[in-house]
Amino acid sequence: MRPVLHPTVLRRTTARVLATLVTAVLASTMLPATSASAKTVSFDKRLFGVHDNRLVSLSRPMTGSIRLWDMGVTWAEIETSPGSYNFARLDQIVRAAMARKVEVTLVLGITPGFYGASTNVNNDTVRAAYRAYVRAVMERYRNFEGKGRGIQYYQVWNEMNVVNFWTGNFTDMGKLTQIVNQVRNTVDGGARVVGPAFVTRYTAQLKNLTKFYFARLDGTPVWKFMDVVSLNLYPMPKYSGRMGNPEDTMKLLAKARINLAAGGVPASKPIWNTEINYGMQSGSLGGTKATTITDGRQAAYVIRTYLLNAAAGIKRVFWYSYDMSYLPGGGTLGNTRLTSPANGSTLTVAGKAFYLVQSWMKGTLVGPTRSQRPCTVDRAGTYTCVVKYAKGVKRIYWNPTKSVKVRLAKSATFTQTVYGVKKSVKGGSVKTVDYRPLMVRSKV
Numbered sequence: 001m002r003p004v005l006h007p008t009v010l011r012r013t014t015a016r017v018l019a020t021l022v023t024a025v026l027a028s029t030m031l032p033a034t035s036a037s038a039k040t041v042s043f044d045k046r047l048f049g050v051h052d053n054r055l056v057s058l059s060r061p062m063t064g065s066i067r068l069w070d071m072g073v074t075w076a077e078i079e080t081s082p083g084s085y086n087f088a089r090l091d092q093i094v095r096a097a098m099a100r101k102v103e104v105t106l107v108l109g110i111t112p113g114f115y116g117a118s119t120n121v122n123n124d125t126v127r128a129a130y131r132a133y134v135r136a137v138m139e140r141y142r143n144f145e146g147k148g149r150g151i152q153y154y155q156v157w158n159e160m161n162v163v164n165f166w167t168g169n170f171t172d173m174g175k176l177t178q179i180v181n182q183v184r185n186t187v188d189g190g191a192r193v194v195g196p197a198f199v200t201r202y203t204a205q206l207k208n209l210t211k212f213y214f215a216r217l218d219g220t221p222v223w224k225f226m227d228v229v230s231l232n233l234y235p236m237p238k239y240s241g242r243m244g245n246p247e248d249t250m251k252l253l254a255k256a257r258i259n260l261a262a263g264g265v266p267a268s269k270p271i272w273n274t275e276i277n278y279g280m281q282s283g284s285l286g287g288t289k290a291t292t293i294t295d296g297r298q299a300a301y302v303i304r305t306y307l308l309n310a311a312a313g314i315k316r317v318f319w320y321s322y323d324m325s326y327l328p329g330g331g332t333l334g335n336t337r338l339t340s341p342a343n344g345s346t347l348t349v350a351g352k353a354f355y356l357v358q359s360w361m362k363g364t365l366v367g368p369t370r371s372q373r374p375c376t377v378d379r380a381g382t383y384t385c386v387v388k389y390a391k392g393v394k395r396i397y398w399n400p401t402k403s404v405k406v407r408l409a410k411s412a413t414f415t416q417t418v419y420g421v422k423k424s425v426k427g428g429s430v431k432t433v434d435y436r437p438l439m440v441r442s443k444v
């Protein structure tokens with residue numbers, strides 16, 4: 001994602017697409033809330049992804065996966081002249097990731113200037129260049145330096161429904177998706193293809209999601225050329241005066257699933273949240289610094305984000321750091337930062353919470369019953385996430401909007417806050433929780 005988010009100009013669609021979308025929306029009102037979510041979720045370190053390669057290079061890597069974007073490894077930065085590739089920067093990142101067993105996803109855009117507009121690939125000559133680049137990358141990293149696959153996932157493009165990145169049509173993007181699939185099948189059958197990323201903030205962007213996935217190439221739907229659907233679930237900075245939060249992203253996900261279904265995508269197709277942060281300004285304020293929030297709220301956002309995404313069946317969540325401090329007067333585009341913008345290596349409270357939530361989620365995230373999804377919410381708006389593990393149960397409580405009382409399990413032994421502070425507790429006692437998740441460990 002770049003500094004400015006623009007809604008994509010809507011293109012004319014067919015009556016068939018509109019009818020499909022309306023049908024899906026109407027049908028969604030009759031579906032149970034659990035329809036798109038997993039009943040249980042086992043801990044997978046790859047869920048915890050980042051974009052900042054410095055976090056991979058730490059002696060104690062804090063992530064299980066990394067998405068390479070805004071790191072100096074775009075197509076335009078690797079192909080320095082027609083047919084000539086400089087992989088030095090990408091090699092460096094892949095080596096660090098492999099040494100720490102971090103899964104790598106490479107975004108394959110954007111077009112080098114000597115081929116034309118950076119936001120388009122609309123003729124056979126440029127498509128041939130894209131194919132050659134994809135082949136060169138896959139051949140290099142399918143067994144990198146004889147140590148195994150260096151890049152596990154290849155993403156077709158970044159944010160194709162934002163004009164900063166893509167000004168072409170849906171068919172052209174479909175052809176690129178088909179190319180990546182074809183090259184993968186020929187060169188590295190063990191690699192996986194991630195569809196182009198879609199921002200989901202605006203209604204227009206969601207409609208374009210349907211239009212793209214409704215596209216067909218020689219009768220084949222584009223989703224068949226990919227293994228993963230990509231959504232960038234940035235919420236709006238504010239909703240009716242309050243700040244956008246992790247719970248808002250789940251509403252965006254629900255809407256996106258409706259639009260994907262309207263485009264014919266099966267519910268079984270995996271979805272990744274390929275970029276997330278909070279406070280991103282919109283409209284005339286796009287590209288300006290986010291409103292500052294407290295360290296406690298930042299830590300809460302990190303923990304709630306990963307719990308909610310896991311409960312909703314999302315397989316990867318990549319935190320977009322926005323640690324750059326280039327904005328006039330200072331500040332960063334996202335309000336929740338894992339490292340200090342001053343040096344990029346010192347963990348913030350939110351960065352420590354990134355570790356903390358992983359420790360909380362080790363085990364299996366389960367619903368209160370076999371038929372319910374994890375992380376349920378009651379009438380008071382209080383969330384409860386239950387993690388079962390070998391030594392007992394971890395219950396995580398929070399309420400996004402108010403302070404509430406929660407009665408703990410009779411076998412509860414201690415609590416832990418978003419700051420990592422542990423405190424012994426009496427089983428069956430009552431605790432106050434708010435927007436900051438509280439973890440309670442119990443024997444059962």
